[in-house]
Amino acid sequence: IIAARELTRQYGQGESTVHALAGVSLDVEPGEMVALMGPSGSGKSTLMQILGLLDRPTSGTYELRGRSVAQIGSGEAARLRGRRIGFVFQSINLLPRLTARSNVELPMVYARMKPPERRVRVSESLERLGVGHLAHRRPSQMSGGQAQRVAIARAIAPGPDLLLADEPTGALDRASGQAVLAAFQELNRDLGLTIIVVTHDPLVARHAGRIVELEDGRVVADRQVEDR
Amino acid sequence: IIAARELTRQYGQGESTVHALAGVSLDVEPGEMVALMGPSGSGKSTLMQILGLLDRPTSGTYELRGRSVAQIGSGEAARLRGRRIGFVFQSINLLPRLTARSNVELPMVYARMKPPERRVRVSESLERLGVGHLAHRRPSQMSGGQAQRVAIARAIAPGPDLLLADEPTGALDRASGQAVLAAFQELNRDLGLTIIVVTHDPLVARHAGRIVELEDGRVVADRQVEDR
Numbered sequence A, B: 001i002i003a004a005r006e007l008t009r010q011y012g013q014g015e016s017t018v019h020a021l022a023g024v025s026l027d028v029e030p031g032e033m034v035a036l037m038g039p040s041g042s043g044k045s046t047l048m049q050i051l052g053l054l055d056r057p058t059s060g061t062y063e064l065r066g067r068s069v070a071q072i073g074s075g076e077a078a079r080l081r082g083r084r085i086g087f088v089f090q091s092i093n094l095l096p097r098l099t100a101r102s103n104v105e106l107p108m109v110y111a112r113m114k115p116p117e118r119r120v121r122v123s124e125s126l127e128r129l130g131v132g133h134l135a136h137r138r139p140s141q142m143s144g145g146q147a148q149r150v151a152i153a154r155a156i157a158p159g160p161d162l163l164l165a166d167e168p169t170g171a172l173d174r175a176s177g178q179a180v181l182a183a184f185q186e187l188n189r190d191l192g193l194t195i196i197v198v199t200h201d202p203l204v205a206r207h208a209g210r211i212v213e214l215e216d217g218r219v220v221a222d223r224q225v226e227d228r
C-alpha cells in the first residue's frame, strides 16, 4: 500500500539547512501494523506528514496504492485524506470552535459522504473511543486525554484503509491507552486496516507486527516482532 | 508551601454540571517532589490550574506559602506566576509567532527581571533541556518533543520555587524523558525546588518522593515511595 524510496525533506537553505529526512525507504503491505519509533527530532512526524499527503518530499519517490504521489493534485489529495487516510496529529489539532461531533464529522463532509451515514459514523467512533458523552463539548471543555481520543475518533470515522497515528496515546493513562490500542487491533484484524503508529510507548510497540526505528532522518532498524 | 482543603471545581449548571474536582485536600511541604496520577478526566489538570493560580476553585480553601489565595488579586497572581511558580502545560502552549528564546523569556519580562539576567537564564535553561540549538526557531519549526522541552525551559528559567508540570514527558522518547527527569531531580535536590508533576509514566512516578492519585475529582491514594 506504501512504497517509499529515498525520501528526503529539507528545511531552510545553505548553512542552516535542516535534514529532517535524509533518505528513508519503506514498504508497507496492506493489513500491516507498524510501530515507528526513534528519538525526539529524528524525523517521525515529518515522515508521517509525507505519507499522509500533508507534505511533499524534497526528493525521492512515494507510491500510494501503486500510484506515484507526484501525480496526485491537491484536490485529489484532499479527498484521499478525507476518506481513505486517517491522520492523528501529535498536537491533536481539533478546531476549537467546533464541538467534538462536528470535529469528527468534518473530514466526511469534505469527502461528500451523506448526512445519515456521517451521523452514524460520528456516534460509533466517539463511542468506540469512550468519549461519546462528550459529543457536544468543545475542545477547551475536555481533558487532554479526552481531546486526544476525539482526534482518534475523527481519524477512524470515515472508515479509511490507512491510519497514520502520530503518538495517539501520549496524553493517555495506561487504561485509556490500552483501550485505544485494542480498538486499533480490532480494526486491523477485522477490517484489515493498515496502521502506522508513531509511539514512544513500548506497550504500543509490542502489539505492532513490526517496528521501524528512525535516527537523524534515516531508518536504522526495521524488524518483525512476534509478541502479540 | 501548599495547603489545600476541600477544593471543588464545577463547570456548567443544573443537570449538566461537571464536577471536575469534588473535594480535594492536599498538603505539600517545601522541597517535596510529588507525582499526580489518575485516569483521563479525573481532574489532574483542573487541580494543577488551581494550584498554579490559573483558575479559582468553586469552593474550598487554598493557602500558598501560608497566604490564602482568595486574597491574591489578579495582578499579584500574574507576578507570582511569572517569577515564583513555573507551569508546564499539558498542551505545551508556546506562542506560535515567537522564537523559542522569546517564548522562554516572556514570563521573566512580565516579572520585570533585568535583560542581562533574563538572557543568561534563557540560554542556560534551553541548554539544560537540550534544545539550545533551537533558540531561534518558531514552534512550528520544531518537533513535538523539542517544543515540549522549550515549554519546560520556560517554566524553570525564572528560578521558581514551585514547579507544576502537567505531563512534561508525554511527547518524549525514553532518553529525552529521562533527561527531563534528571533535570527535575537536580533542581529538587540542589535548589530545593518543590515539584508537582502530572504523569502517566511509571518511570517518572518512581522517581518522585510521593504519589497522589485522583479519580473522579477526588484523592483516592496518597503514599510515600522509597524507590529513588
Ligand SMILES: Nc1ncnc2c1ncn2[C@@H]1O[C@H](COP(=O)(O)OP(=O)(O)OP(=O)(O)O)[C@@H](O)[C@H]1O
Pocket (backbone or CB within 6 Å): A140, A141, A142, A143, A144, A145, A146, A171, A172, A173, B011, B012, B018, B019, B020, B038, B039, B040, B041, B042, B043, B044, B045, B046, B047, B090
Ligand atoms: N470547560 C469545561 N466544561 C465542562 N467540563 C470540563 C471543562 N473542562 C474540563 N472539563 C471536565 O473536567 C474533567 C476533568 O478534566 P481534567 O482536564 O482536569 O482531567 P485530567 O485528569 O487532566 O485528564 P487527562 O489525563 O485526560 O489530561 C473532565 O471530565 C473534563 O471533561
Ligand SMILES: Nc1ncnc2c1ncn2[C@@H]1O[C@H](COP(=O)(O)OP(=O)(O)OP(=O)(O)O)[C@@H](O)[C@H]1O
Pocket (backbone or CB within 6 Å): A011, A012, A018, A019, A020, A038, A039, A040, A041, A042, A043, A044, A045, A046, A047, A090, B140, B141, B142, B143, B144, B145, B146, B171, B172, B173
Ligand atoms: N519548519 C521547520 N524548519 C526547520 N526545522 C524543522 C522544521 N520542522 C521540523 N524541523 C526539524 O526537523 C527534525 C525532525 O522533526 P520531526 O517533527 O519529524 O521529529 P520527530 O521525530 O517527530 O520528533 P518528536 O518525537 O519530538 O515528535 C527536527 O530536528 C525538527 O527540529
Ligand SMILES: [Mg+2]
Pocket (backbone or CB within 6 Å): A044, A045, A046, A090, A166, B143, B144, B145
Ligand atoms: Mg513528532
Ligand SMILES: [Mg+2]
Pocket (backbone or CB within 6 Å): A143, A144, A145, B044, B045, B046, B090, B166
Ligand atoms: Mg490533563
